[in-house]
Amino acid sequence: MFEHCSLCFRVRMTAALKRRHLQETVVLDDDTATMVSLVGKRVIPILVKDDGTAMLESMEMVRYVDNLGGPVLTGGERPEIAAWAARIVSKTAPLTMPRYPLLGLPEFATVAALDHYNLRKRKTFGDFVELRADTRRYVAELLPDLEDLDRLIESPLAINGTLSLDDVRVLPLLRSLGVVKGFRLPQKVRDYFESMMNRIGYQPLPAV
Ligand SMILES: N[C@@H](CCC(=O)N[C@@H](CS)C(=O)NCC(=O)O)C(=O)O
Numbered sequence: 001m002f003e004h005c006s007l008c009f010r011v012r013m014t015a016a017l018k019r020r021h022l023q024e025t026v027v028l029d030d031d032t033a034t035m036v037s038l039v040g041k042r043v044i045p046i047l048v049k050d051d052g053t054a055m056l057e058s059m060e061m062v063r064y065v066d067n068l069g070g071p072v073l074t075g076g077e078r079p080e081i082a083a084w085a086a087r088i089v090s091k092t093a094p095l096t097m098p099r100y101p102l103l104g105l106p107e108f109a110t111v112a113a114l115d116h117y118n119l120r121k122r123k124t125f126g127d128f129v130e131l132r133a134d135t136r137r138y139v140a141e142l143l144p145d146l147e148d149l150d151r152l153i154e155s156p157l158a159i160n161g162t163l164s165l166d167d168v169r170v171l172p173l174l175r176s177l178g179v180v181k182g183f184r185l186p187q188k189v190r191d192y193f194e195s196m197m198n199r200i201g202y203q204p205l206p207a208v
Contacts, residue, residue, distance in 0.1 A: 001024055001025065001026055001027070001044060001045050001046075002026065002027070002029070002044055002105070002107040003026055003105040003106055003107060003205070004096075004100040004103070004105055004107065004176070004179075004205065005044050005045060006172035006173055006175065006176045007044070007045055007058040007172070008044060008045040008058070009171070009172035009175055009202075010058045010059070010061070010062050010168045010169075010172050011045055011047060011058060011061045011062055011065060012024065012200075012202070013167075013168065013171055013172065013196075013200050013202070014061075014062045014065045014066055014072075014073065014168060015065050016200035016201060016202065017072050017073075017163065017199070017200055018065065018066065018068070018069065018072050020065065020068060020069070022065070026106040026107055027044070027107065028107055028108075028109060028110060028112075028113040029107045029108060029113040029114070029116045029117040030110075030112050030113045030116035031113070038054050039054050039056055043056060045058055045061065047061040047064070047065075049064075059165070059168075062165065062168050072163050073163050073164050073165055073167070073168065074162060074163065074164070075158060075160050075161065075162030075163055075164035075166075076160060076162070076164060077160070077164050077165055077166050078152070078160055078166060080152060081152060081159060081160070081166040081169060081170060082166065082169055084145065084148060084149055084152065084170070085166075085169040085170055085173060087145070088142070088145055088173055089173065091138070091141060091142050091145065092142065092173060092176055092177055093125060094125060094126075094131045094134070094138045095131075095135065095138045095139070095142070095177065095179075095180050095183075096176045096177065096179055096180070097121050097124075097125045097128075097131070098121075098125070098128035098129075098131040098132050099132070099179040099180065099208055100117070100179065101114055101117055101118055101128070102208045103179065103205060103206045103208065104206070105205075135180065139180065139183060142177075146185060146186050146189055147186055149170070149186075149189050150186035150187065150188045150189050153188045153189065153192050155192075156188070156191040156192045156194075156195040156196075157195055157196070157199065159192065167196065171193070171196050171197075174189065174192075174193045175193075175197070175202075175204060175205060176205070178193070178204040178205055178207060179205050179206070179207055179208065180207060181207040181208055182207075183207075
């Protein structure tokens, strides 16, 4: 996993909700060899099961972990939540991608790993300094979406009232947005984020 990876956090939060031990191993951003040795390509997250076989898809990992023992993600899903999560990802990237390398995260522990991330992601997302300089604009563009989410949240302990895959779709995205210093979430979104993070026992990412 990478600490900054929201897809990884889907699996981590599911294990935490179930109070199941998940051995978390962070790879350096430039350690493609470890990923290739496990699953034949560069991809994160990878879940290695107790029998040694590896899984590749985060939502499959979530379902697999949830079905060990009694499931906890038992609530119904709402298509508007999945739609919200799908449309928000590309709008959060200009805020989150240029901040991750500033946070002292373990996947960037060597200068080679940090440069590997910076070079590759700049090609995809653009110049990081420019992106950060446009923070106000990107935040303003996101606020209506967060107001939409505020109206969709049914409980601070489960987005649909009972824990479901929709929580796994949304909470990791809010955790990622938490890297933007001073970003004020609407009240119900903030309550949801704080109570869910408390429940699973993870600290938010640092904010810059
Ligand atoms: N369908 C996969 C998608 C995995 C995926 O897109 N992972 C990205 C990170 S978010 C990745 O491996 N990127 C490689 C990289 O950052 O170089 C899943 O949900 O697990």
